[in-house]
Amino acid sequence: MKGALLQLNVSDDPAANLPVMRGMLADAAAQGAEFICTPEVSNCISTSRDHQRSVLHHEADDPTLAALRADAAALGVWLLIGSLGLKTDDADGRFANRSFLIDPQGEIAARYDKIHMFDVQVSPTETWKESEGYRPGAQAVLARTAFANIGMAICYDVRFPALFQALADAGAHILTVPAAFSPVTGAAHWHTLLRARAIETGCFVIAPAQTGTHASANHKTRDTYGHSLVVAPWGEVILDAGTEAGVYTFDLDLAQIDIARGKVPSVSHKRPFGLPE
Secondary structure, X not given: OEEXXXXXXXXXXXXXXXXXXXXXXXHHHHOOOOEEEOOOOOXXXXXXXXXXXXXXXXXXXXXXXXXXXXXXXXXXXXXXXXXXXXXXXXOOOOEEEEEEEEOOOOOEEEEEEOOOOOEEEEEOOEEEEHHHOEOOOOOOEEEEOOOOEEEEOOHHHHHOHHHHHHHHHOOOOEEEOOEOOOHHHHHHHHHHHHHHHXXXXXXXXXXXXXXXXXXXXXXXXEEEEOOOEEEOOXXXXXXXXXXXXXXXXXXXXXXXXXXXXXXXXXXXXXXXXXXXX
């Protein structure tokens, strides 16, 4: 099966980002990709919550979601929208960071809200408090499709291996980790964490990422790490997109899953144990 990653450099203007993404999606399909993946917050990257409130939509009326669903149907492809920032009806006004799997008929096959919020201080000058703007999800999601079972995660989730173990135990063959990773933590941990999740579970890991400096009309800009990755079940990096935005294709040989798990069947070797006192 041929897949593709769209490595994006989105701005804080969803209306401007959409035609760029649609063009890349069409390009990926023209190159033969049947499963296409976009990064986290594919519609908008902004450091201003007020700006987000002015440009984001609820799921039911989000123009990015509607257009990409229509494109998936027109192109006849499976599409992982890594995530969209969406308004919710929560009393505190927080957004959802929601990933969508779209089938070749344009229907939503699965949706997943990011569970783990990026509330960190990575340096004296770089602090993030994702939970101030986004509410965390509470449900792991495995999408069962005709070609593979897909375990859905987003960005900071990658640091919580229990989530990925649970997805593998439920039958995942592919783990998706769309991201907008910090350059500091990306350089230190991105490759290691994604390879570890693949090795531990015997799954393919597909991680489409945002890259570069993200333009903002009136607010502080943000930088992301890039390096969209595809990791095979044995831990080999079979695609590293570097730092340039663009369309990156890869071949997905699902037979490698059984081969890797046959060599080291750790997924089936789990044993109960008591917790330390």
